[in-house]
Amino acid sequence: MNQSKWILPFLIGANATNAVAAEKPNVILIYIDDMGFADLTSFGGPYQTPNLDKLAKDGIRFAQYYSACPISSPSRVAVTTGMYPTRWGINTFLQTRNGNANAEQNDFLNNAAPSLARTLKQNGYATAHFGKWHMGGGRDVYNAPSIATYGFDEFSSTYESPNPDPKLTSTNWIWANSDEVKRWDRTAYFVDKTLDFLSRNKGNKSCYINLWPDDVHTPFVFNVDSDGDGVGDGNPNPSNTRELESSFTIVLTELDKQIGRLIQGIKDLGLEEETLILFTSDNGPNPRYSGKRTLNLRGQKSQLYEGGIRLPFIAHWPGKIAPNQYNSQSVLCSVDLFPTLCSITGTPLPNDFQLDGLDRSSILLGGVHEERPQPLFWQFGKFLADPKSPHIAVRDGDWKLLVDVDGGRTELYNMKTDFLETTNVASANPEVTSRLKPMALQWFGQAYRQYADWTSDVEQISVSQVMRVFPNPVGEMLNIHTAFQTYKVSVLNLSGETIIPGKQQESKIDVSALNKGIYFLMLESENKKYYSKFIKE
Ligand SMILES: [Ca+2]
Ligand SMILES: [Ca+2]
Numbered sequence: 001m002n003q004s005k006w007i008l009p010f011l012i013g014a015n016a017t018n019a020v021a022a023e024k025p026n027v028i029l030i031y032i033d034d035m036g037f038a039d040l041t042s043f044g045g046p047y048q049t050p051n052l053d054k055l056a057k058d059g060i061r062f063a064q065y066y067s068a069c070p071i072s073s074p075s076r077v078a079v080t081t082g083m084y085p086t087r088w089g090i091n092t093f094l095q096t097r098n099g100n101a102n103a104e105q106n107d108f109l110n111n112a113a114p115s116l117a118r119t120l121k122q123n124g125y126a127t128a129h130f131g132k133w134h135m136g137g138g139r140d141v142y143n144a145p146s147i148a149t150y151g152f153d154e155f156s157s158t159y160e161s162p163n164p165d166p167k168l169t170s171t172n173w174i175w176a177n178s179d180e181v182k183r184w185d186r187t188a189y190f191v192d193k194t195l196d197f198l199s200r201n202k203g204n205k206s207c208y209i210n211l212w213p214d215d216v217h218t219p220f221v222f223n224v225d226s227d228g229d230g231v232g233d234g235n236p237n238p239s240n241t242r243e244l245e246s247s248f249t250i251v252l253t254e255l256d257k258q259i260g261r262l263i264q265g266i267k268d269l270g271l272e273e274e275t276l277i278l279f280t281s282d283n284g285p286n287p288r289y290s291g292k293r294t295l296n297l298r299g300q301k302s303q304l305y306e307g308g309i310r311l312p313f314i315a316h317w318p319g320k321i322a323p324n325q326y327n328s329q330s331v332l333c334s335v336d337l338f339p340t341l342c343s344i345t346g347t348p349l350p351n352d353f354q355l356d357g358l359d360r361s362s363i364l365l366g367g368v369h370e371e372r373p374q375p376l377f378w379q380f381g382k383f384l385a386d387p388k389s390p391h392i393a394v395r396d397g398d399w400k401l402l403v404d405v406d407g408g409r410t411e412l413y414n415m416k417t418d419f420l421e422t423t424n425v426a427s428a429n430p431e432v433t434s435r436l437k438p439m440a441l442q443w444f445g446q447a448y449r450q451y452a453d454w455t456s457d458v459e460q461i462s463v464s465q466v467m468r469v470f471p472n473p474v475g476e477m478l479n480i481h482t483a484f485q486t487y488k489v490s491v492l493n494l495s496g497e498t499i500i501p502g503k504q505q506e507s508k509i510d511v512s513a514l515n516k517g518i519y520f521l522m523l524e525s526e527n528k529k530y531y532s533k534f535i536k537e
Contacts, residue, residue, distance in 0.1 A: 024124065024206040024345045025317065026198060026275040029337070030259065031079065031210065033072065033132055033217040034301055035312065036285030036293030039252060043312045044295045047252055051260030052314075055279060059316030060325035060367050064415075065332045066395075067283050068356075069380055070301055070308030072134045075282040075334065076212075080135065080150065081113045082338025082355035084377060086444075088113050089452025092381040094160070096139045103383055106452055108136020108144035108162075113451070114350045116338045117208055118151025123347040126205040128197045129155040130190040131212030137162035138174075142473065142535060154528070156193055158186075158214065163531045164520075166496030172518050175214075175221070177236055180496065183221040184236070184251075187213040187258040195265040202269060206345075211262070215255040218286065220247035222254065245289050276344065277316040278337070284308040298421040303389035304378050304402055305421050315364050325367040331395065333376050336360045353451070371397070377443045394440040401426070401436040405444060410437055469521055473535040476512040480521075487525040494518060511536055 038045030042056040043063075068078030073094040074085035081088065089106040100107050117127040129152045136144030137160065144162040147155040156165045159174045167180040167189070175183045194211050201207050219242030223232030241247050259279075266275050285293040286301040299305030313332065315321055335357035342349050343361040363370055375396035382391055382405050390402040390409040398416040403409060412426035412433055413419075426433045470479050480489050488502035491509065494517075500509060502524065511519075514536045523530045 025320075026207045026209070026271060027120075027125075027341055027345070028194065028207075028209045028211055028262075028275060028277045029079070030262075030277065030279045031076070031131075031212040032255070032279075032281040033212070033214055034283060034286055035216055035281030036288060036300070037297055037307065037310050037312055038295035039216065039281075039285065039293055040312050046292055047249055049252065049256045051256045051263065052279070055259065055263060055277065055316050056314045058318065058323045059277075059314055059321050060327060060364070062313040062315075062330065062332055063326070063328040064330060065280060065311055065313030066309045066334065066376065066378075067281070067311055068309075068334045068378065070283045070299075070303055070378075070389075071380065072132075072282050074380070076133070076135050077109050077113075078334045079337055080109065080115055080117075081353075082116065082335050082357045083114065083353065084335065084356050084379070084447055086379040087356075087447050087450040087452075089449045090135075091379055091448075094134060094136060094138075094141070097141060100141075103381060104449070107141045109150075110451070110454060111145040111149040112454065114338070114353050114355065115150045116341065117210070119338075119342060119350055120208045120345060120347055121151045121153070123345065124205060125208045125345075126197070126201045127152045127154075127208045128193070129157065129210040129212070130193045130197075131157065131186075131210065132214050132217075133157045133161035133163075133212070135161075137533070138164075142533065146530065146532060148530065152210075154197060156190070162533070164533060166492060166494070166520055166531065170494055170496075172494065182223065182234075182236075183214075183219075184223045184232075184254060187215050187255055188261075191258045191262045191265070194262060195269070198266065198271060198275075199269055202271065206274075208341075212282075213255065213258075215251050216248065216285075218243050220244070220251045222247060222250045243287060245287075245292075248289075273317075273319040275317070276320070277314075279312070279314040279316070280334075281311040284311065296420055299389055302380070304380055304391075304393040305389050306419060308380075308389065309378065309393075317365070321365055322367070327363065327367050327369065329369040330360070330363045331372045331376065332360055332363065333357065340364055375439065377440065377447070379444055379448065382448075392440050392444050394436050394443070396436060396439075399432055399436060401433065401440060403437055403440055405441075407437070407441060412436070469532055469534055473537045474511055475537055476510065478509045478511050478521075478534065480507050480509065480523075482523060482525075484523070484525040487523055490522045490524070492520040492522055494520070496520070498522075 040049045040052050042053040067075045069075045071093050074090045077085035077090050092103050121127045147163050159169050170178040181189045221236045224235045225232045284301045284307045288300040294307035297307040299307035339357045339359045340361045343359045375394050378393040390404045393402045400413050402411045410426050411424045413421045490498050490502035491500035521532045
């Protein structure tokens with residue numbers, strides 16, 4: 001400290017960078033897919049997760065962290081926007097256009113919504129998304145905006161995104177054994193990209209990175225090792241074994257190993273004390289294996305009972321977060337991460353929308369319990385919700401009330417005395433029920449699709465910065481629109497092989513000779529590559 005004070009006046013440039021790095025930690029948000037509350041040993045479960053348990057031991061664990069929705073797409077929207085996802089017209093998993101219409105939801109997150117990555121980028125962060133996206137793109141949705149337009153400098157994602165990485169997308173589906181990076185190597189691939197991004201920005205810019213693996217979502221695919229020598233044969237386990245608990249534990253072990261490698265890699269880069277790691281899941285488990293993955297919390301993925309939304313949460317930042325902390329009292333929610341991270345990094349909040357989350361930085365960093373000053377709300381799938389749970393929920397203090405959108409199926413539980421939600425005490429507590437039920441329904445009436453049709457008359461940030469492709473689907477001629485001065489656009493097949501090589505600054509590509517099907521466009525500019533998909537009719 002003293003030393004840098006002495007050096008500062010003479011080396012303003014270099015020290016300005018260091019000072020910024022000291023105030024603004026790298027932030028890595030590890031967002032596991034379908035991980036149950038008790039998948040980690042440190043959260044009471046029966047499985048072995050030594051690396052994740054060390055992460056928990058060296059930081060702080062929370063017992064009452066909630067996802068804003070018990071399923072992928074809206075959960076991810078909540079983290080991205082800091083807002084309840086139903087406001088943006090996303091209430092269940094994004095699927096085909098027809099399926100989305102049936103669920104009364106949009107095909108993708110509006111890129112004019114607040115974005116945590118974009119907001120941090122405006123404060124000088126380098127930003128990257130590595131892993132599953134599922135906020136638009138895939139199936140027959142071809143018009144989802146590029147991940148770049150949400151404020152990410154770099155990205156690599158899967159089929160369920162507007163920018164599928166060809167190495168992960170050899171076919172028109174979420175995974176295939178013909179993918180260059182095998183299903184069981186995906187987490188390693190995303191960890192490699194995370195470490196590479198940190199390494200390239202070290203000493204220059206602080207990083208915000210989404211590390212959003214496909215694990216531990218079904219199918220549980222692993223590299224079969226038939227002779228048991230620790231080296232896989234290169235073949236996936238048979239399809240009828242891909243939901244078994246024995247397969248799940250193999251995938252969980254591999255995930256744990258890769259996160260261990262990430263933490264070691266951050267240490268090796270000398271960035272441990274400059275890096276805040278947040279670890280959690282997007283929604284509860286499936287299958288739940290008789291409650292082993294939820295510590296007997298009721299329900300699972302796709303339900304508003306605790307098993308669907310209460311998830312493991314770890315914050316790790318050596319030197320800033322004291323080790324061995326466990327906070328069982330404070331209620332946190334995924335919508336809090338946006339304002340909390342803005343607070344920690346000294347980043348101004350966007351002022352065009354009111355965020356639903358709260359700045360919980362003091363709890364996150366210090367573990368000091370604070371009551372939540374306002375209730376939390378959930379909505380899941382007005383029409384498609386699993387009938388095992390009502391569609392709307394509210395948590396206010398120790399009380400949690402669930403109710404259907406039509407006012408039916410009212411259930412009340414006390415989270416202090418009955419967090420397993422065994423006994424509905426709605427009729428035994430009429431004054432609580434008559435307060436919370438209208439509150440929940442009123443919230444739903446106000447929030448449901450509130451900004452679903454919102455359009456901005458301000459030019460959307462960087463929509464055209466990377467690439468816009470039209471028409472799509474395409475008959476003969478494809479038009480490219482990009483703000484890059486120098487670029488090259490090639491057409492690749494789904495195996496990533498170039499079939500129409502790019503020419504400099506070409507804005508129209510004749511695709512009349514291509515067979516019907518789905519192809520990638522690859523834009524190369526300033527030593528970066530961006531991918532978009534199009535369909536040839
Ligand atoms: Ca999920
Ligand atoms: Ca072997």
